[in-house]
Amino acid sequence: DIEYLGKSIRGQGAWDLVKQGLVMVPEGRGVFARMTIVENLQMGAFVRNDKAGIAADIDKVFGLFPRLKERATQLAGTMSGGEQQMLAMGRALMAQPKVLLLDEPSMGLSPIMVDKIFEVVADIHGRGTTVLLVEQNASRALGLADRGYVMESGEVTMTGEAKALLADPKVRAAYLGE
Secondary structure, eight states, X not given: OOEETTEEOTXXXXXXXXXXXXXXXXXXXXXXXXXXXXXXXXXXXXXXXXXXXXHHHHHHHHHHOHHHHHTTTSXXXXXXXXXXXXXXXXXHHTTOOSEEEEESTTTTOOXXXXXXXXXXXXXHHHTTOEEXXXXXXXXXXXXXXXXXXXXXXXXXXXXXXXXHHHHXXXXXXXXXXX
């Protein structure tokens, strides 16, 4: 079973989870390819009714990702992978999540884009949003995290403070190539 805020969320639809503040950015980004950047961001706010707040949050997303502002009317499907990842994260933020689930946000991105994505994840966390990050770049993820969980073949094999896991010789050998 999966519990969120002390209650089972088994069988609940995505709509209900987003209304409760649980928002996910899936692996593969999942942008609405035939919609513009602004339209994608507006879709992220589909559970909200506050037009002024939505407009202000679009501006906040544009502050985090200036490239999206430059291309606000561009169709999402014509963007690079890194730009789509920025858009997917921005769209998720439009729902004002309490918990943001990120599945492999750096996969397939250039080193510069990876730096930007991790910078924004740190900023989101710094603003008080809980972030659950699933990431194969163990070094970057543990460098950012408070807690870490190491999984092997679908089983949690280690857990603890991220800094301790980052310093653990077994983790360093198996996941950091040392």
